[in-house]
Amino acid sequence: MDIEPARRPTLKDVAEAAGVAVSTASRALADNPAVAARTRARIHDIAAGMGYRPNEQARALRRARTNTIGVIVPSLVNHYFATLVTGIQEGAAAAGLTTVIANTREDADSLAASLQVLADQRVDGVICVPHEDCADQILALHDAGLPIVLIDREIPSGQVPTVVSDPERGMHDAVRLLAETRALPIGYLSGPTTTSTGRQRLETFRTACTAAGLPEQPVYLGGYEQERGRAGAADLLDRGVTALFAGDSMMTIGVIEECHRRGLLIGEDVAVIGFDRHPVFELQPRPITVIDQDVDAMAALALQTLLAGIDGQPTTSTRMHTPTTLITRQSTPGALR
């Protein structure tokens, strides 16, 4: 006859003994700072006294998982985001997770709907390029315990783990290169100032100009679309610039388009610096100098942070950076004047 093994205490038992909700007990044992430090310590003591083994609870939770994560990006036609999604997904697949993707087409309502759909479908966690108009909803889902990591852009709160690239090094190197080769004035095509990347890169461009001893340079306030890049290049060329510096990959494509239209030889008649790795930029007679955001590093860091969150590990830092690098190609020759 088999002997019934002694029943092991569950998370529910711990919660009852502590007089708190199961969710509170779970968070306390995961050292979630949402639970007061004193309460956490008390619940840890109670759990230890009962012989509660959190690993069993973790296994039970794992069984309840959907093993699915959601990724929300503002565009898929934009090669940068397609690469970012694919990088996250490859890492997730290696960890045994299926990825579902939502494309918000830079629309806040679409992002809100996608977040709700993914939450309803009980994905284990979400990696999201945020839109500032959805900040409240993102915070609410974060506070409700949905593991969520922001990528590429930020929202004001600062409570949600966020992975962004730091434009500092790449943009300072770019402006210094143009200043040293006298490819002046520099026309800068800024992304939308409704995005953290748009604002931060514009500010970094201005700081870099000052650091390089340049006066204020012409700026076009654009958007993350090819047509805005083309229109911006036209505007800045009409204003007499010698170099075009685009603040994202879609506008860089538009810059190339306008240079071709005008019969300008990139790297001879005009210097061009863009953002991101894109097949268009290398497949030019004179390939385009770019600032590389290291998308693979961003994807890996965001996924690692999300998986830690899904496993209930406390977040050690909420704002994480990956560096940017200037990749010098032939669109910015030393001889250009």
Next chain:
Amino acid sequence: MDIEPARRPTLKDVAEAAGVAVSTASRALADNPAVAARTRARIHDIAAGMGYRPNEQARALRRARTNTIGVIVPSLVNHYFATLVTGIQEGAAAAGLTTVIANTREDADSLAASLQVLADQRVDGVICVPHEDCADQILALHDAGLPIVLIDREIPSGQVPTVVSDPERGMHDAVRLLAETRALPIGYLSGPTTTSTGRQRLETFRTACTAAGLPEQPVYLGGYEQERGRAGAADLLDRGVTALFAGDSMMTIGVIEECHRRGLLIGEDVAVIGFDRHPVFELQPRPITVIDQDVDAMAALALQTLLAGIDGQPTTSTRMHTPTTLITRQSTPGALR
């Protein structure tokens, strides 16, 4: 005092009166051929006799929907599929539906997992670029009543509504152009013969050569990746071809890369024809002649078919075509020899 309105008969009432399951009654009234024609006629009669109004049932069904559709593609870094997904999604958004996307990275296991996840999440329907190794699973979900439309590629059964482009016109025009301008021999870069598009385009290329009075031309059996296109271009150029004809957009990018590497002027030293609209192809000093699949038309037709399926309308045709068109640009000059 309000008078209680006469209760209208429901689908359940019809099913009970007919002695069939609710699902059978629903399918019969939707003229789904899965129900025997005789049974369908009988249930229609019973419903009419009871004064059953299918519209009310349709409204009730609509309320139970998730208003979400799934789209499954083999790649997002491939601009063609990114455009296809975005086109479907824009149409779906206009119809009030949220789209979740899965990227299978050309992997059958990943496609199987994605199909299961979407079915579990009770999406209202799925548009899917199929993989032949998943044909059984696709058929099973189709037979279980999940509205599903295949796009871009086919699976053998022929029972599932499928939207594909017809390479005939575009490829015949392309081969005729190369034959007339004596850009011979033509090296053809074929997609994988494990895909219906790979097989069909290779066959169409050979038929087009025969129709243009050409003997058998050199072929490289490649894959839908840039590196396979580059390697194929190298192989075919070493075999002495004057024209390179790539069977998809990713291989076309690889062809351009290899021509740049060798310092060959596209449109002068070598003629190039590719597939699909892609920013890389227009943003060349001599833009690339391509076969255009009209992605927007494919996306619209697939979505329209899916929405009809979700509304329970019978499918009138299972295999639907959109035509292809040759867009002649400067990579295939008339003067090339």
